[in-house]
Amino acid sequence: MRKFKSPTILLSSCIEGQACRYDGSSSTCPFVMRLKPYAKWITVCPEVAIGLPIPRQTLRIISDKENNKRLVFSKTGEDVTEAMQAFSNTFLEELISKEVDGIILKGRSPSCGIKDVKMYENYGKASSMPKKTSGIFAEKLLENFSQIAIEDEGRLMNYTIREHFYTRIFTIAEFRGIKQKKSIKALIKFHSDNKYLLMAYSPANLKKLGKLVANNEKRDIENLLDVYEVYLNKALATAVGPMRNVNMLLHLFGYFSKNVSQHEKAFFLDNLESYGNKKVPFSVPLALIHGWVIRFENEYLMNQTIFEAFPADLTEVTDSGKGI
Numbered sequence: 196m197r198k199f200k201s202p203t204i205l206l207s208s209c210i211e212g213q214a215c216r217y218d219g220s221s222s223t224c225p226f227v228m229r230l231k232p233y234a235k236w237i238t239v240c241p242e243v244a245i246g247l248p249i250p251r252q253t254l255r256i257i258s259d260k261e262n263n264k265r266l267v268f269s270k271t272g273e274d275v276t277e278a279m280q281a282f283s284n285t286f287l288e289e290l291i292s293k294e295v296d297g298i299i300l301k302g303r304s305p306s307c308g309i310k311d312v313k314m315y316e317n318y319g320k321a322s323s324m325p326k327k328t329s330g331i332f333a334e335k336l337l338e339n340f341s342q343i344a345i346e347d348e349g350r351l352m353n354y355t356i357r358e359h360f361y362t363r364i365f366t367i368a369e370f371r372g373i374k375q376k377k378s379i380k381a382l383i384k385f386h387s388d389n390k391y392l393l394m395a396y397s398p399a400n401l402k403k404l405g406k407l408v409a410n411n412e413k414r415d416i417e418n419l420l421d422v423y424e425v426y427l428n429k430a431l432a433t434a435v436g437p438m439r440n441v442n443m444l445l446h447l448f449g450y451f452s453k454n455v456s457q458h459e460k461a462f463f464l465d466n467l468e469s470y471g472n473k474k475v476p477f478s479v480p481l482a483l484i485h486g487w488v489i490r491f492e493n494e495y496l497m498n499q500t501i502f503e504a505f506p507a508d509l510t511e512v513t514d515s516g517k518g519i
């Protein structure tokens with residue numbers, strides 16, 4: 196069993212169960228609850244932080260005459276945009292030193308929602324506009340932390356988005372530990388252990404990262420780790436599609452194709468095709484390869500993070516069915 200470093204996650208307070216919503220209620224997310232013991236948490240309720248009471252009137256986002264977004268009380272139009280922007284700026288400055296690995300915010304909130312937030316023509320009895328937007332606080336996070344995983348709790352209901360989020364936060368948390376060690380040996384091991392995970396995510400960035408680790412440019416270790424981090428974040432930015440996973444699995448299959456029987460080969464390739472056609476999950480062909488890694492005691496592949504990219508307890512096959 197792999198030992199995982201705990202990622203640091205910023206979370207909207209109401210998702211953690213704090214009763215800070217406009218009506219004095221809280222919210223829950225089963226995936227946040229499950230992730231709780233495996234992460235370190237920083238919670239924030241930006242609306243309470245700017246001095247709004249609990250309970251309070253609802254807020255909404257309107258578009259002013261210059262097409263600027265304003266955060267206003269839905270009934271009265273009282274404008275709290277400046278207060279929210281000032282708080283967000285101060286909060287972000289403090290957050291940078293806390294080395295956050297991921298962010299989970301409350302969806303559809305005019306402060307915290309990362310997308311799908313309704314925008315209105317005005318306060319009062321005004322219609323919502325067809326265009327959706329992000330909340331004022333979330334917008335600042337999206338602008339300043341674009342390199343890390345930011346999701347809302349609604350999107351985490353989607354299986355692919357969730358697995359991608361977990362993979363990113365645990366990989367980045369592991370890399371943070373390497374950065375602290377400032378050791379080329381540790382970086383080489385990290386790169387080696389993540390080879391097939393990175394191959395699935397981004398073969399082009401895997402190549403760049405490999406060249407960096409070779410360090411022909413003789414960078415000092417701090418610079419090398421900083422540049423590696425940039426390309427690692429780039430590599431992990433987009434969820435893996437089936438074709439990239441198939442390609443990576445075929446590379447892994449190459450280790451065993453001469454040692455297994457024709458029947459085993461055919462069974463694996465059938466399952467790989469079914470995965471490519473979205474008839475079985477990724478875990479099916481991956482488990483077949485993993486079985487061979489154990490059976491043939493392949494020491495190198497034994498440590499590949501692709502076989503356990505995040506704690507197994509977090510695996511949950513439920514899916515909202517809504518795409519990315």
Ligand code: SF4
Pocket residue numbers: 207208209210215216217239240241242243301304306307
């Ligand atoms: S969505 Fe954000 S602002 Fe609204 S209650 Fe939750 S934490 Fe507070």
